[in-house]
Amino acid sequence: MTQASEQAGSTSATETIPAIQMAGIVKEFHSRGDVVRAVDGVDLEIGSGEFFSLLGPSGCGKTTTMRMIAGFEEPTHGEVRLYGASVLGVPPHKRDVNMVFQSYALFPHMNVFENVAFGLRRKKTAKDEVTRRVGEIIETVGLSGREKRRPRELSGGQQQRVALARALVNQPRALLLDEPLGALDLKLRQAMEVELKRIQREVGITFIYVTHDQGEALTMSDRIAVMNEGRVEQLGTPRDIYARPATRFVAGFIGTSNILSGPVTSAAGGSVVILDGDGQHVEATLRDGLSLSAGDTAEITVRPEKVSIKPDADGCAGCRLRGTVTEVVYLGTSTNYNVVTSTGDEITVFVQNSDDSAELAERGADVWLTWDPRHSYVIGAQ
């Protein structure tokens, strides 16, 4: 702890220090004699100005992680640092981060202006500066002219913007958003996603965004930490996480993924082959830190849009697998095929309907599935 504060004192270039560091964070709750481990060893570094998402299913510990940054919970073990300085034991009102609550938590007895001005007034900001800054941020979130309204006179989307403005106006070192779009309907949610990203770019504040919605996380984030059962399963850019899921959990949680498993027949140069012969060939890239040898069982994944359906595999390099179509679903822009492979796995294939050619295959047809080995990854071993 002392080490951390010294570090903060001696370094002048704040940009090089992460906005938020979480080191070895464990959080246990005691309820009715049971111990619930809500967060089970989280290490994160979130850069200044980053749009960072915590993504995971309900109950995986996202809110708890965020509340430890805000100061509403203290970690059982580990340390949270804001710009290098430990905030152990610092109460929420003395931490320079602000939260946007899922229920908005607007002050019902104050109008929009007073709600937004609340934080500045607590910090004893000069009156004309309060007026100016509140006016500016209300304009940024698109609520000009509604300053005198009470929260209950606003729509859900407008309340959401007030909640955002109320936090942003303080220019905190980080903004924490707990499923802020959860209560909005689909259209509004999609509009707000774009809006949030624009506002974040405009104000340049670090956003930590908690969501269970993979679409939101993929759309807005610079980086995503996928959480499961209190741990971070994978940390990376949306592209990384989508294209190269590191674990079976991530592969299953984000997007639709196909999982194939089989014994490794040969392993060399960072890739393994799990099927070879009879004209078929399945090979996948190993991720760093994973090594397999012949005889181990490997699980591999490949995204549905990377796979092609062909009547035969003549002249195809790369991965080739035989199967039978079990279902064809026409979706307008694309068609979904479900195929049971010769290995007994079920594979989904998305095919773009780029021209109005007839369906590639009918239900019950025997087909070949082909893809580039660069698109299949080993996600686990048994």
Add this chain to the structure above:
Amino acid sequence: MHGIRSKLTPYYLMLPGGLWLAIFFAVPIVMMIGLSTMTGNVISGFGETWQHFGNYVQGFTQYTPEWIRSAEYAGLGCLISIVLSYPIAYWIAFYGGSRKSTYLFLLLLPFFVSFVLRTIAWNYILGDQGLILGPLKHWGLIAPGFRVLATGSAVIIGIVYNYLPFMILPIYVALERVDPTVIEAGRDLYAGSATVFRKVVLPLSLPGVFAGVLLNFVPAASDYVNASVLGGTGNTMIGNIIYDQYFVVQNYPVQASLSFSLMGILLIGIFLYARALGTEEVLEAAAAI
């Protein structure tokens, strides 16, 4: 034919409720108004005038001190009750945990005993040689002549005690309704606990306080039990006068006019009070308990 019947249907449906109101509310009120303008006395009988308002004038001029005392005791009682009730309601709402309903039940427990009986019990507590003053006088901490019983203070104490739950409950309900995340939002926006209380919790609980004042002031202003049991002779309230005019003096017209004046003043008072504070909020909070 059918059209007329269907137009009349709502009125038929109103009939039972309308009859109920007419028989048990409107008719007695009209009879009381008639009574309040009668002249005469109990021996030679009362005669209806419908225009003799001297009883009303007499009611105010002759009993001015009682009117003032009623307002004073009920008003002071409300203030003291707020000061006592707020911390109790606050503690139960925020620190009561899973035992909240137990605490509320304990609070109401004494009120299963009759109003008169528990007021009489305060005779022993406040008596000149009673539970409190007895030991204090014995140890020489207060003058032997010091007294509480048969003073205005005793009446106010009785009023505070008897109507306390009607102050605690609405405040408790208002506090209980405050969204905990709103309190967290205050903390998050740089307000310490004291500021969060002052800027968020207190304003949000005020409708409960206002409702409590309503539920305390109205019955306290027309109360006569506390004054007659604890107040002695010099501290009577308007309720005592009404009681005496009816049961002792048997001057029914004066009694009726006093009752009407009191009812009118309280109704106008409630109306102005609710208007000033926002009708919906006060009545909503009063209805919520």
